[in-house]
Amino acid sequence: MKQILKQRRLSLAELCQTPVILWSGGAISRNFPANRYPFRASSHFLYFAGIPLENAAIKLDQGKLELFIDDPDPSLTLWHGETPLRAEIADKIGADAAYPLSELAHHTKDAATIPVQDPNTYKQQCQHLNRFLTFEGIELDLAQAIITLRLAHDAAALEELKKSASVAVLAHLAGMKASRNAKTEAEIRAAMESVIIAHDMTCAYNSIVTVHGEILHNEQYDHFLESGDLLLADVGAETYLGWASDITRTWPISGQFSPTQRDIYDVVLAAHDACIAKMCPGVEYREIHLLAARVMAEGLVSLGILQGDPDSLVEMDAHALFFPHGIGHLLGLDVHDMEDLGDLAGYENGRIRSNRFGLGYLRLDRPLRSQMLVTIEPGFYQVSAILGNPDIRTKYRSVVNWDKLSQFEDVRGIRIEDDVLITDNGIEVLTAALPTQADHIEEIIRD
Amino acid sequence: MKQILKQRRLSLAELCQTPVILWSGGAISRNFPANRYPFRASSHFLYFAGIPLENAAIKLDQGKLELFIDDPDPSLTLWHGETPLRAEIADKIGADAAYPLSELAHHTKDAATIPVQDPNTYKQQCQHLNRFLTFEGIELDLAQAIITLRLAHDAAALEELKKSASVAVLAHLAGMKASRNAKTEAEIRAAMESVIIAHDMTCAYNSIVTVHGEILHNEQYDHFLESGDLLLADVGAETYLGWASDITRTWPISGQFSPTQRDIYDVVLAAHDACIAKMCPGVEYREIHLLAARVMAEGLVSLGILQGDPDSLVEMDAHALFFPHGIGHLLGLDVHDMEDLGDLAGYENGRIRSNRFGLGYLRLDRPLRSQMLVTIEPGFYQVSAILGNPDIRTKYRSVVNWDKLSQFEDVRGIRIEDDVLITDNGIEVLTAALPTQADHIEEIIRD
Structure with missing residues (x-):
């Protein structure tokens, strides 16, 4: 030390x-x-x-x-x-x-x-x-x-960050395994946090464990679980020395996604995978965010929920109707690393937040560099404050197929989040031990 | 409401x-x-x-x-x-x-x-x-x-306090059952706190889960468990509306007390039981504390650790060599209820803390009244800051049989704590569902 x-x-x-x-x-x-x-x-x-x-x-x-x-x-x-x-x-x-x-x-x-x-x-x-x-x-x-x-995380920091990530992975696995017998969100939260406590770590932030993933900062755990529910769990660990991890998975309580849930899950996963495939030193994180937006738009077009050309849809922020937050943030000693400094850490010198609906919530706007650790966390949410807003419905009237969307009402909120380290020649996903594929997740739950 | x-x-x-x-x-x-x-x-x-x-x-x-x-x-x-x-x-x-x-x-x-x-x-x-x-x-x-x-707790408060107590009881049972397979204190803590989390409650205070019970405010959980260890767990729940419970049990990791552990455990339990048997409206809580001190002194005399007349031993604070804290405190919305008001709540108007070693840490000095909820928590500890202190060793030279005491070195810290409600005509132990008898506790662990 x-x-x-x-x-x-x-x-x-x-x-x-x-x-x-x-x-x-x-x-x-x-x-x-x-x-x-x-x-x-x-x-x-x-x-x-x-x-x-x-x-x-x-x-x-x-x-x-x-x-x-x-x-x-x-x-x-x-x-x-x-x-x-x-x-x-x-x-x-x-x-x-x-x-x-x-x-x-x-x-x-x-x-x-x-x-x-x-x-x-x-x-x-x-x-x-x-x-x-x-x-x-x-x-x-x-x-x-x-x-x-x-x-840029040094070797000692990375050792801690990897320990933290590995415990968060175990917590999510425990949450998945606890799902079929759990009756409430609180019971799944308990299964997850007890793994963190058992490793003598703390939660890096207040866990989100909810069947209402569409409430982005949901810190209530009192809903009963219904067999058709998707559970969204955003839970991370923090080591004794203070280093954080941050993972989200969304899974079907029953162990089986419905066809509509599976369709949307695969769109979110495609965005997640496309982002990670594109990351390496020198790439602008903002471009990664926009890539996620475009892949989401493409996927929603192919499902018939959005209509139009994906690039144009992203330009008009139509993706943000369903994906209103940024693709991720810095991760280190803080789960939003150095956010106590406002946007000084997240935004490259001279850059400021966009006032665009689809960009304003982006917490990080810098070129990626080696040893930087960031999260990648695309999501799809049906937020009533957005989709029920008359002005927004009018503005996006022609690009959303509302009838089609209503077929997906069993998808309230999905997010898939991993911790991605930028290396000299590419990336390393510190949380890769936790499956993202829908099939694999179903297997873990049913196991 | x-x-x-x-x-x-x-x-x-x-x-x-x-x-x-x-x-x-x-x-x-x-x-x-x-x-x-x-x-x-x-x-x-x-x-x-x-x-x-x-x-x-x-x-x-x-x-x-x-x-x-x-x-x-x-x-x-x-x-x-x-x-x-x-x-x-x-x-x-x-x-x-x-x-x-x-x-x-x-x-x-x-x-x-x-x-x-x-x-x-x-x-x-x-x-x-x-x-x-x-x-x-x-x-x-x-x-x-x-x-x-x-x-004086009203019916709505009591309903919450009983809910809180019942969850704390389940947490302790889970801790006991987890003991034989656990490798660290943190793992037992996880088993206990996960019960509280699963009931959508919080911990009323930072849990103590330690094989070093002699460190009274121990908030570390990183010790490995050895088969001869006693584990002291002081863990309580808090309901959503804020009402607390506070339980301590001490048990052998292996499921079996050693003879020396059992001897001291039974002395502490005798003090615990004697206090509860004596409580009813009108009795001074300070007298309950002194009763615990006398029963502890009697027990330690009968084990040969202390020498002399129990009443005289208590008068010279010899009991406090091993039981240096108070017999308990108020319990309600705070685990030390109303301690934000200093001693205003704990001490009857006009009374102040004693400067006697064996009384100065008493948090409550009032006559018991109906609907008052207090803890009863006698303990025995071998605290090196006390027993290793040359002045103290000199002062108590003639009343402690140090050779005899050395035979009890596998007893570092034992505490037994329950939550006792004063009723119109006696008491109700809100945490009575959790056994205190050594035999019963051994059974639960080995089960």
């Missing part, structure tokens, strides 16, 4: 001459002070400190590392057992010096930082640096430097 | 003439703004509003209920689906009026509140009321009034 952390610091020093202080943040109380949400250190801190220390800060300056953390209160040993001392932690992460937190005030001169999510620590950051923190000036420079590093 | 909420408001109005505003709080970002910890509404809000509304406030005044919440942003329907409108929520909870949040500023005159945990909402509370919030003046009066109500 020492060696990789040193390499990260040296790389940062090349890009950023300012001294840098990164805070880890503190645990947040849930309903009373001693009942706290599980602590999650700031991802930027984790990247350079390697381990999730609570209430700590590190200073990075010309490749040197200083650690600021208080030794555990001896009176708390009764409750928490022996916990590592500052000197032991400093040694473990290869710090050049280590101080109690009270010393930090004397080391903040000219330092840049990245604001953390925890409001209490954010306040400390502002007080220590004596200013409100915005992404301007030295903070913007620092953010850009960190983005450059974190966009 | 309307009826019970109205009853709670009317009861509050009898105790507190001040208008009251309670905020629910908002979700807290984890590592980036859109990746949030699962939302938990403030317990005081939940008590009077009934359901976990995010970013809402209620005003209670002379039994009237006003709701302040914004209607969902229509542009978010795409992501979150149709969510209930203000008017629908107002109807559901029986509000007399309902307004957007911006109206709240016009309704704050002379109002008292209880500060929430979420720092962003806490800031809003201070701004709205134009003062820093402390437990003085009208806030203290309000806190005392709410404590009076929440100390």
Whole structure:
């Protein structure tokens, strides 16, 4: 760990001459002070400190590392057992010096930082640096430097990301196997998350496990399962060191897709496969998104749901009636990696979000580079807020065959999502161990 | 729900003439703004509003209920689906009026509140009321009034508390059954928490599932299980409406206690049973704690670990060498109910914490009353911070038989915890469906 952390610091020093202080943040109380949400250190801190220390800060300056953390209160040993001392932690992460937190005030001169999510620590950051923190000036420079590093995952990061992906794969397999005997969404969620917990990992984000996949950010799990339902599960793991995975599969509870479900599933899968086949260093991610849109449009035309020329349909955002989100996002220490920096990480310098319906939700608009990890997650949804909107129905009146569409009412939401690493000469799908083919998924469920 | 909420408001109005505003709080970002910890509404809000509304406030005044919440942003329907409108929520909870949040500023005159945990909402509370919030003046009066109500659980609360307890019982049974095949603490934790998730509940607190029960607040799950290990599991559920359960069991991974483990287990169980047998309205909880201490002292004397007269041993806190925490705490919407109010709820007016080693950690010092729910959780631990402390060893030199104690080194930590409701004429153990007898537990594991 020492060696990789040193390499990260040296790389940062090349890009950023300012001294840098990164805070880890503190645990947040849930309903009373001693009942706290599980602590999650700031991802930027984790990247350079390697381990999730609570209430700590590190200073990075010309490749040197200083650690600021208080030794555990001896009176708390009764409750928490022996916990590592500052000197032991400093040694473990290869710090050049280590101080109690009270010393930090004397080391903040000219330092840049990245604001953390925890409001209490954010306040400390502002007080220590004596200013409100915005992404301007030295903070913007620092953010850009960190983005450059974190966009390309090093070997240590990849090792963690692969561990995370492999556990998420097992969670999805467990979810599929649990389907035929489960009565509620919650029971399938339990089967999936218990795999993550059993591997001593956490969920990288609040799981989506629902028969109403058309509600994109559905965090309810109380629906009963009906035999004709498709279940959409978007569940990912996070390792102890903070590295995330992000997988979605959609499967028939019964173990058999209906013909209409199968038709749409295969359209989504065709988009998924076409995107992955096209990815390699240098390709614009936005083009991958548009490729997904075109393959979706082609498929929906061939099913008779859309009418017209696929390219023209994509130009008029007709694909977005059914596929309203982006094809994916960066993945790393955060499941939407570095999204705490707004679009700074997702959008190449000088680019901004489109106001087109079919592009505005794209979270990533950069050329792919080696060691970048992204998700590919095309989907098809019948969202009533879109398809029931009178203005939209009027605008797309001539390109949607509404009668035909009504034959597909047993398809509310389908998404297929994998984690794709860009390599020097192509790609590696970190989640490839989990089948995507409808036949294979049916076999797993019925097994 | 309307009826019970109205009853709670009317009861509050009898105790507190001040208008009251309670905020629910908002979700807290984890590592980036859109990746949030699962939302938990403030317990005081939940008590009077009934359901976990995010970013809402209620005003209670002379039994009237006003709701302040914004209607969902229509542009978010795409992501979150149709969510209930203000008017629908107002109807559901029986509000007399309902307004957007911006109206709240016009309704704050002379109002008292209880500060929430979420720092962003806490800031809003201070701004709205134009003062820093402390437990003085009208806030203290309000806190005392709410404590009076929440100390005695009404029928609707009890229904939820029993649901929560029954799921926690199933979780512990699953943990026991998973033990013989599990390789790590994390795997047993997974088996237990998956039961809670499958019932669409959450954990009421961060689970303790450890072979190092002597570390009282152990939240690590990475130890491998050895056949001679005792596993201590302190795991509780929380219903959707926020009501908690809290159970601890300690069992042998192998399905069989060693003779020394069994000896100590039976001492702890004797303390547990003696406490429960003694509880009824009017009895001081502090006396229950001291009873546990005396039964533990008696048991340890009979095993030869302590030497002397049990009452004298308790007076000199010798029991606390092995049982350093309190016998339990209030249970309700919080697992340490109302601990956000410091000791206001736990300690009868005019009482303060003892500075005695054997009493200072007692969280509850009140006479028991009907409808009060408390935990009973005696334990035995070999904590190196206590037993290895030279001053302590000197002080207790003559009452501990250290040689004898060394024969019990395979007993690191044992706790047995149940949830006990005080009734008009005695008690009801809400978690009684989970066996406590060593024989029964062995049977479940070996089954």
